[in-house]
Amino acid sequence: MHDLEPIAARLSAGGIQPTPQRVKVAAMLLAEPQHLTADQILARLRAAGERVSKATVYNTLNLLAEKGVVRQLAADGQRAWFDSNVSPHFHFQDVETGALTDIAPPEVQFERLPPPPPGMEYAGIELFIRLRRV
Amino acid sequence: MHDLEPIAARLSAGGIQPTPQRVKVAAMLLAEPQHLTADQILARLRAAGERVSKATVYNTLNLLAEKGVVRQLAADGQRAWFDSNVSPHFHFQDVETGALTDIAPPEVQFERLPPPPPGMEYAGIELFIRLRRV
DNA sequence: ATATGTGCAAATCCTTTGCATAGAA
């Protein structure tokens, strides 16, 4: 793992103290556009020889999501998925494997969306298009 | 709890053997348009004096969802939500409380949607508009 | 010094499973 400085900078920019563990967790997810669970990230860190605890991985991912450095997805009712891409976009999901694929924003255009109820405002839009094999 | 006959009929129509427990579980959810977790349904059944086991509630809800009698939602990464409304519609979700509210289909119109990838077909669309207090 | 972060194991929450019993076809 290299190029940790820009990752550390992104954490700092998000108001997160860039500790070595946090930078490693963030770097693993932000390495490329992808969707990973906490356990997958932990496994990859371990496989890469890094020593990070499970608690720290969870703490860090929650913190990153809260600060907007990564995006947390509710893709299934069982576990949280973390998306390295925080710009607006949508997802295909294979109903059989659970695999997630990005849909670029121009692929989805809304002709109409409801106004938020009184006293509320939009906090985000999550669109999943479930796919099955033909 | 009354009017169980039409519920039993809906189960039969869905190819589900309408046992007393299944009818009670289904009746509790289908009583009105609502979104409930398995545990909420179990608690309400118990509060109503019904004796149904947790395993049966889970088994039944999974079966109902599989057969299309109810709809299962991945509204958060922690637990499954069950929706009594199986006709196409979308949801608001309060990011703070997790509460779900229906959005009627005409409120959302898509000007454009991506075609499914080769060899795949649409299995459903799930749209959550997250809301926060202003 | 004082705040904050980390690691471990235990605890918690949600869901499924194994298996004996009960009920339906």
Add this chain to the structure above:
DNA sequence: TTCTATGCAAAGGATTTGCACATAT
């Protein structure tokens, strides 16, 4: 009878928590 459903408790997976230790400010 024979197949299917139910209930209980135990097991399982994902996540959080408590607390002592380590690290940063």
